Every structure is written in structure tokens, then in C-alpha cells.
Amino acid sequence: MSDGIDAVKIMGLAKRLNLSRTGFYWFFADLKELHIAMIERWENQNTGTLVQRCNRPASNICEALFNLMDCWLDPSLFDARLDLAIRNWARVDDELQIRVNDADRIRIDTVAQMFQRHGFAPDQAQVRSLTVIYTQIGYISMQADKTRSDRLARVPRYVEIFSGSVPAQRDVEAFLARHTEA
Template structure:
């Protein structure tokens, strides 16, 4: 096999996944097919099967990205040590503002895909439950329990989902200022000036 042909076959697994991710977020799961990906990358169909056993294997790789990048980061941010509920909520709301922490377009694309895939919808439902449990636990750490913790946590998550499902766009600084008000609403208490200043400074 010639050198350029070898390169086409042995492009990395990540090369294929990155291209699939871009197509998926832009055009939906129907666009993620082997031949269009190979053409986009100027690679061979054989090269795809060097890294994946079939198309569903590639789909699973996209799901892994979503689970780690989105659900995983919410669980991690809720568990970050905090001196107050407001500080803990600011740690979580970082996800809604910093695109390097939480991938909103990917989350929306996954939810759109799940509408037509019952197996995937079950997976998304489980992930949403994990997110809810984590946010609820954040409230419980600071003495808010029972239905109050459940519905406050649900409000936090539905507020964020509403932002990207409605395609709300606003400058990062404006979203951060709004985050200060959301923390006050979600927690039922006023964050300190130091807490607000630290949060706003992170998102300048």
C-alpha cells in the first residue's frame, strides 16, 4: 500500500469522531453516515472500519462524548466544595456560561435524536435523572430537603434546557449577570457581593 493510501486508512479514531460530531450537531444523526464522512475527510470507507465495527459503534462514541462532557460535568460541578448554597450554585451555573464546560448544541442534538429512538430516550431519561439527583444533593447539603430540593433542582435544570432549546443568544457577560439573579431565585437568598464578584470575574 502506498504511503498516502496508508494515511487514509489509518487516520485516527478521533478524526472520524470529530467529523461525526460536527455533522451531528449541525445536521442531526441522519447526516452521520460512513460515505459522507469519508468524503468529507478525504479518507476511505476501509479506514472507517479500521476504528469502528459499524455505524452504531460511531454513534456510541458520540453518546460517550455527551455523557462525559455534559452529564459528567454537571455531576462534577455539583460536588465541588462550596462555603454556601449560592457559591455551589455559581459553580454549577459556570456550565451554562462556559462552552468549554457544557456543550449546549450537543445536548440539544442528542435530545432531538432521542425523540425518534426509544432506546436512546431511555438513556437520556436516566442521564437527566442523574443530573437531577446531583443538583438536588447540592441543595440538600445546605439544608433544603424534600420537595423543596426536588423542585428547586428541577427549576435549575429546566431553566438551562429552556435557554438552548429556545436558541436564546446573549453576550457571555450578560448571561453572567443574569446568573447572579438566577442564583438568588434558585437559592431563596442573596449571594454575597464577594460571591457575585468572583463569579462575574470568571466570565469577563
């Protein structure tokens, strides 16, 4: 993720994992199989989890947006570094770019459906969805270095802007409780 796809070499990976070159082949038949596994992990974790979070039960759009915002704050739900790495790789791989475009379409459609379930007209839901997704992609692409507390403090305002409604204090508190470090 830090050095780009061209840095993904069997010998380098084997060395980093304290394996012999042949030891690598116990896990993957070749470099292409590793690449496929990386892409599938990204699709399952990032797009799959985003879809799951958007489909969680929510009593209002703010609660639904907080469910989605969990992705941006919990790397076990959504791996932002992997998302950026895949997007950068797709710039030089046309087949992967198609998969990235498909994932973006799924993400945008899923967020739009979430808005529609909470009473937004299809055209409004679509634009709000684009705003949510483009904001997050921009945040990831810019590699914004905000502290966790800064990010947490801004989320209720993002939810307000994205939804057009001030979130209920109970929804804000429930969200913050999920992200308070023990």
C-alpha cells in the same frame, strides 16, 4: 449536531474529515460504534461534568450554584449543542430516550442533593433542582441567542432566584473572574 442524526453517514463524515471511506474504519468499526461513542461523550461530558460541578466544595448555596452555572457558560464543561442534538435524536430512538431520561434523573438528583447539603428540605431541594434543570433545558431547546455579556449579567439573578438568597459580592466576583475573557 447541526443536521441531526440522519445526516451522520460514514461517507459524509469521511469527506468532511478528508478521509477515504475506508479511513473512517480506522477509528470506528461501523456507524453504530460511532453512535455509541457520541452518546458516551455526551454522558461523560455533560452529565459527568454537571455532577462534578455540583459536588465541588462550596461554603454556601450561591457559591454551589455558581459552580454549576460554569457548565452553562463553558462549552468545555457542558456542550449545549450536543445536549440538544442528543435530545432531538432521542425523539426517534426509544433506547436513547431511556438514556436521556436516566441522565436527566441523575442531573436532577445531583442538583437536589446539592441543595440539601446547603440546608434545603428534600421537597424544596427537589423543586429547586427541577427549576434549575428545566430552565437550562428550555434555554438550550429554544437556542436563545443572548450575548455572552448578557448571560453573565443574568447569572447572579438566576442564582438569587434559584437559591432564594442574594449572592455575596465575593461569590459573584469569583464567578465573573472565571468567565472574563483574557
